[in-house]
Amino acid sequence: MFLNAFLGHLDIYSAGHTHTASVAVEVWDGTPPAQDAAQWDERAEADFEPTSGEVAVWSMGLxxxxxxxxxxxxxxxxxxxxSCTGRAAAAALSEDEGTGDGVEKYLVQFWPAKH
Structure with missing residues (x-):
């Protein structure tokens, strides 16, 4: 699984180990519309409990x-x-050339959980 949720943070695992992925983040008032599953290599959903109202993006390398x-x-x-695309290309790039930029692309969407 490429997404693991913990109290206060999310771990997202890349398919490559020596590149910088592209990340887009969206915050919705309700559940975002469904997307065409064929355009993504991986998709996962989880509950998330932030410790504040803000989330920071961290990279192991940057x-x-x-x-x-x-x-x-x-x-x-x-x-x-x-949602993620470019996983196979990022893995191959890490094996062959060693570095890359924006090959693997992530879309991270947040919305309030319903109680």
Whole structure:
């Protein structure tokens, strides 16, 4: 599984180990519309409990991204859907050339969990 949810953070595992993936983040008021599954290599959903109303993106190689994603004024219960494409190409690139940029692409969507 490429997505693991923990209290306060999400771990997303890349198929390659020596590249910088592209990440787009969306925050929705409700469940985002379904997407064509054929356009993604992997998709996963999980419950997410942030410790505050903001989420930061971290990379093992680059550290913390400058911008934080604002979910709400405080924590709360959220759902997250992570979709990814380019996994096979990123894995091959890591094996052959060793580095790459934006080959693997992620879409991370957050929305409030319904109680």
């Amino acid at each position: 550290g913390r991204a400058d911008d934080a994603i604002t979910l709400a004024g405080s924590g709360g219960s959220w759902r997250v859907r992570v």
